[in-house]
Amino acid sequence: MAVQVKPVTPYSIPFSVSIQQPPLLVGKAGVLLRVSLKNTANQNSMDNLNSLVTPFVMLASIGALCGDTVNPVDSDLIMTDNPKIITPHTIEWIFNECNMDERALVILVHFLLTAHDEDPITEVAIVRQNSMGKLAPLASDPKMFDPYPPIWPDLPFALDINKDFYENFTVIATFKQNIKQDDAATIEGELLTWATAVAMGAYGVAPVSPERCSMLLDESILVFDNEIEWGIIRFRGHPSAIHGLINAFVVIHHNIAPMLEVIVE
Numbered sequence: 639m640a641v642q643v644k645p646v647t648p649y650s651i652p653f654s655v656s657i658q659q660p661p662l663l664v665g666k667a668g669v670l671l672r673v674s675l676k677n678t679a680n681q682n683s684m685d686n687l688n689s690l691v692t693p694f695v696m697l698a699s700i701g702a703l704c705g706d707t708v709n710p711v712d713s714d715l716i717m718t719d720n721p722k723i724i725t726p727h728t729i730e731w732i733f734n735e736c737n738m739d740e741r742a743l744v745i746l747v748h749f750l751l752t753a754h755d756e757d758p759i760t761e762v763a764i765v766r767q768n769s770m771g772k773l774a775p776l777a778s779d780p781k782m783f784d785p786y787p788p789i790w791p792d793l794p795f796a797l798d799i800n801k802d803f804y805e806n807f808t809v810i811a812t813f814k815q816n817i818k819q820d821d822a823a824t825i826e827g828e829l830l831t832w833a834t835a836v837a838m839g840a841y842g843v844a845p846v847s848p849e850r851c852s853m854l855l856d857e858s859i860l861v862f863d864n865e866i867e868w869g870i871i872r873f874r875g876h877p878s879a880i881h882g883l884i885n886a887f888v889v890i891h892h893n894i895a896p897m898l899e900v901i902v903e
Contacts, residue, residue: 643707645743648782648844653759655747655776658766663738664708668767671731672724673750676758679723683757688721690749691731693835697745698738700828701889702835702882705739705787710888713738727760732767739787745840747776748848752839786841786878790885794892796899799880803902805873806856810901811866811887821895822861828890829859829868832883841876851875 644660663669671691675683695717697703704713716734724730743764750762765771800807817825833855842848856869873879880902891897 643705643739643741644777645741646777646779646782646785647744647747648780648785649748649751649778649842649848650780650845651747651751651776651778652754653750654761655764656762656773657743657764657776658769658771658773660740662764662766662771663736663740663742666714666735666737667769669733669736670763670765670767671733671746672728672761672763672765673730673759674725674728674761674763676727676760678726679729684721684723684729686757687729687750687753688731690753690838691721691746692717693838693840694742694746694749695733696831697835697840697882698736698742700831700886702832702886703738703742703745703787704790704885704888705741706789706791707739708737710790710885711892713885713889741785741787743776744785748839748842752847752849780844782844784876784878786876787881787885788878789881790888793884793888795887795897797884798899799902806869806871807873808901808903809866809868809870809883810899810903811868811897812899812901813864813866814896814898816863817861817866817895822866824894825866825890826859828886828894829866829883832886833870836875836879836882839875841879841882843874843876846874853879 698715701710839848853873
């Protein structure tokens with residue numbers, strides 16, 4: 639197993655975050671997320687929190703959070719059960735088949751930071767299910783520029799990212815063969831999953847609030863024979879969001895349609 643890098647957030651988190659020491663998110667284990675609120679938990683607070691936990695789950699489910707330590711094809715997270723109120727102030731989520739880079743955890747915590755304004759949080763605990771592992775506070779370093787899972791190093795297609803891309807850019811993916819209609823719809827679903835999470839602030843740039851680090855789609859995803867073209871505008875997220883997109887393309891390459899190249903310009 640590759641060496642896992644411990645998660646570190648550059649944000650000043652206004653609530654306690656305790657995490658089990660690695661391995662936590664790797665190995666297809668069950669993981670528990672427990673969020674304790676200042677006020678009594680109710681359906682509204684649970685729905686608000688779940689609306690921000692869900693994009694993290696979806697981002698993980700497409701392989702975007704594999705980093706450089708978990709093969710994208712094997713990277714996953716499944717949430718089969720709805721969250722539950724387990725004490726008057728605490729809500730619990732169960733993540734199954736959890737297998738991703740440990741640094742993905744900061745994305746989840748940053749989503750909870752967004753929820754904190756509406757439903758004040760006092761404590762977050764993230765642990766392996768049925769485990770008595772030691773807990774420690776999530777590390778924080780305001781000088782940490784890139785806390786997010788990196789790009790998978792063994793790409794099966796050529797990659798060209800314009801290092802000077804700014805807030806408006808285009809993603810062009812070239813496939814080995816013309817894209818079938820059913821495959822095009824599946825690929826579009828994977829890409830829109832990534833886009834939704836990024837638009838909701840998955841890749842915040844500290845100290846700017848994560849929800850302000852968003853983006854917009856310029857137009858619909860266009861399919862031309864063996865190419866997909868996609869315009870992004872008003873991109874305010876961290877550049878590592880593109881790493882998550884490329885990781886998702888690796889899964890698309892292996893599971894849906896083989897690819898030749900991805901260009902970000």
